[in-house]
Amino acid sequence: MSLKTRFSLLGAILICLFSRPTYAQEVLELTLEESVQYALENNADAKNALLETFASKASVGEQVAQGLPQINGTFDFTKNVAIPVMFLPNEGPFADPDNPSDVLPVQFGVNYQSGLGVTVTQMIFDGSYFVGLKAARTYRLLSEFDKEKTENDVIESVKKAFFTVLVNEERKELAEANQARIDSLYRETEALYEEGFAEKIDVSRIKVQLNNIETELDKINAATMISKQLLKVQMGLPLEYEIEITQTLRDLNKPEEISSLLQNNGYRRVEMDQLKTNWELVKLDLKNNTVQYLPSIDANFTYQRNGAGQQFNTLWDGDNWFTGAFLGLSLKLPIFDGLAKSKRIQQNRIQLEQIENQMVMLDDNIEVERFQARTTLQNNLRTLDVQRENMELATEVYNIARIKYQEGVGSNLEVVEADSDLKEAEINYYSALYDALIAKVDLEKALGILR
Structure with missing residues (x-):
């Protein structure tokens, strides 16, 4: 068995509940699917939404008991x-x-x-009893939709946090490679200086670059740790447990999946179901106020x-x-109540019109949201392709500048400038990568397929 034991989702849950502090450093290896599933069972909002469905079932029984x-x-x-x-x-x-x-x-x-x-x-x-019984069942349905909406929010948060961890880990790998590259160049330049083939300023320039990349690496390490902590919070996982992501960005963002996502026209949105159910509840309240004349x-x-x-x-x-x-x-x-029931009926009718207006607006907003999310993802993918090409070109320029410097036909300043350009291209690439990943999650949410 390897030093890092792989836990299934059920195993992770049992460990969180029953393990002693001596297991605090055990590493949980997680995929995106496992992280989402764990969050749906342990995130505080998701658990409360589930409890609310239990409460709504009890409210139906309470209404029947009357x-x-x-x-x-x-x-x-x-x-x-x-x-x-x-x-x-x-x-x-x-x-x-x-x-x-x-x-x-x-x-x-x-x-x-x-x-x-x-x-x-x-x-x-009692006319109100039968209306109340139906209203309780409708409220139970609303609690199910509320639970689904909460789960969608949890999935969205977990996915974005998961992708943030992956981006930071890739940035960390690249920064470590850059550090090794600059350190090698620094040692070569220092050796040339000691032999009299380079100037002190050449060594100092490379040392500045090395210091900068070490500082940048410290920032990336801190960002990686913070992003993992945020992921654990979104999952509902105790913070003392260590996690390791077993998937890569390439595993989760295959070109054919992106293409299929962009061509998807979308499905039902739970927000519309919530509004429709609220409309039904107001309609039942209107009926309840009406039957009170009986x-x-x-x-x-x-x-x-x-x-x-x-x-x-x-x-x-x-x-x-x-x-x-x-x-x-x-x-x-009932003989006369000062027109109280009549006024409540008027309020119900106004509420019905308001919800109908909200449904029309929500339907339009969903279409705009889908168009905007699809367009944003397409633009971010194009930007990502450009930044990937820029990074490859910057890498090529740096390698050429370094070879020229080693062959004695280029200057140390060209290497330093090429390295700065390369780091800037890398930053732009990972920024574009993160934007594309977030846009992908936003489009899944807009299409109603966030699972």
Whole structure:
């Protein structure tokens, strides 16, 4: 087994969850597909979007539950510390000749009371219930589209971060080759100076170039490390793990794939599905406000057992408990609400028009986005071809200048200038390469095929 163990996607997940700190330096070798798949399962936004779909499923169950029987139990216990007094006239058959007052105080109540009860309520008709049930299912569909949109955003971020790492690694390889080339030239020039065939200024010029390329290499190394950290953040991978990309830019950007991408007319966009679903939700809200003009009917049944006693221990005697039961039907008929429902209906109709306008605008924007992304990629590819040719020409010029200098028919200054031109051509090439890669991802997103 090699020193760098290759982990499958499942293995990477298990390592992230269960490995101890002693494995912190283990290297995870990843492809673009593995990076995207890992991100879809571990990126915080993707996980939250998945959880939201679970919540939407639960909301459907909550709406269904409102149409099922609602059963509530009650228990109460009362100690009448001071039993309320009522007054009767002290006259007639209830007159008390021993009481000089014209009223008689009478207590209606006992020291202890308790009761047990069960109430069952069943909705018979409520127009809002059926509309709400459909709205909950539509909301569940919207959460699925929101999840897809979030996943597209995650894929876009991971791809761009992945390509940034690849570009920086290629820049690093080229910078290291440049460093070796300039270091060799520096040693040759220094040897010529010691033998008297070159001037001190020639050595100094090359030393400046060598210092510059070493500084540039430090910057590229830092950029490579930062880009890897950003990729791990986008993937949801713990930062303590080391990653290594096992693919090259050529593997991921084959000419036939680019050509097929440019000829693709595109597919559905989830943003349009989101708008259409929002339109359906507003339409259901409009229907809900409309059906609220209809009456609602509920049936209810209550069963009670009530007991009382003058002493606490007699409260629980069976002879002191009595049964009560009630069966009823309630009808709620809306008569006048100050035109509140009418105003809500007006708002719903305006919202429907607004969403329809947004759908028209989004459809136009999608077409413009596809045209712009396709045009940008084509232009960036042409620019990349030009910069690649410029880099090849600059390399050829540098090699010729160096050979002439070694043969004694060229100057050291020509080599230094050729090297500067070569480095500038390399910077322009990798800048054009990065732009082309980002434009490729943007076109995939615009076409709705970002997977």
